[in-house]
């Protein structure tokens with residue numbers, strides 16, 4: 337295997353920086369009273385070095401790559417149960433889709449064959465949960481995934497760029513051995529506790545799909561820049577097609593970042609729909625601290641994470657805005 341293929345197939349991106357270790361995460365580690373720090377995907381050993389710095393006398397690392405001088409183990413297939421340990425790890429990340437796109441699917445097929453996850457980091461979580469306690473650095477998209485979260489104590493979104501060689505947005509999960517309900521699980525953004533997981537689950541928006549709204553329709557009357565630019569003054573927004581700095585003739589069926597939307601409305605109503613949709617989006621972003629919108633690679637110039645508005649959530653705002661522009665329109669449709 338050549339070096340790039342190996343790096344991609346094994347997800348060999350090492351955690352050189354330690355600003356993921358927020359005070360509340362350190363407190364959690366201490367509260368477990370465990371004596372062994374264990375990394376089943378140990379790589380360069382950076383996380384175990386941090387563990388030693390914070391006082392762990394015993395460490396144990398495993399890795400599939402025999403050149404890394406750990407005991408060799410395929411931790412995506414099984415992880416030993418280690419008494420008195422806390423797992424501290426950053427497992428490999430790789431989606432089924434990107435493995436295929438990069439032509440490395442054959443190297444990881446065996447993992448996708450034994451699970452129904454679409455990213456191998458989720459298989460890694462499943463295996464790590466065999467032990468009682470752990471903290472894991474994983475993709476931020478985890479918060480929007482269907483992976484059962486009952487063993488978690490907290491999820492912490494880390495906005496700073498953690499890796500030197502990839503811009504993958506990440507979060508840190510802490511788990512213990514107790515099953516919990518979502519109102520017992522804390523969500524943090526960097527150092528700030530922003531609410532319980534249950535609150536965020538309730539804030540999710542799903543459309544009713546009872547109003548005609550067509551995305552990627554070249555002749556649509558509403559343009560949407562669905563991704564934040566790096567300029568904080570130019571966030572995700574709905575606007576008139578002529579206001580967007582993009583050639584809308586390039587919009588394709590598969591466009592996900594910029595789109596034009598067709599609705600059945602007159603010019604006056606379109607202005608209102610644009611205004612109300614932007615207001616709702618603004619309010620939603622504020623109330624959810626932005627964590628329900630998908631992270632987009634790279635940060636804004638002010639250090640905040642860029643976000644992408646998925647079209648399901650966009651549709652939910654447009655439907656509500658349409659209802660405000662044409663009161664009673666939803667009822668009339670039934």
Ligand SMILES: C[S@@+](CC[C@H](N)C(=O)[O-])C[C@H]1O[C@@H](n2cnc3c(N)ncnc32)[C@H](O)[C@@H]1O
Pocket residue numbers: 345346347348349350351352375376377378379380381382383398399400401409410411412413425426427428429
């Ligand atoms: C993202 S790196 C993280 C390394 C280290 N935990 C850190 O944060 O610096 C993932 C590591 O997992 C290893 N790895 C990939 N697939 C593995 C598998 N199936 N079993 C064990 N280790 C694996 C890779 O060789 C790599 O060293």
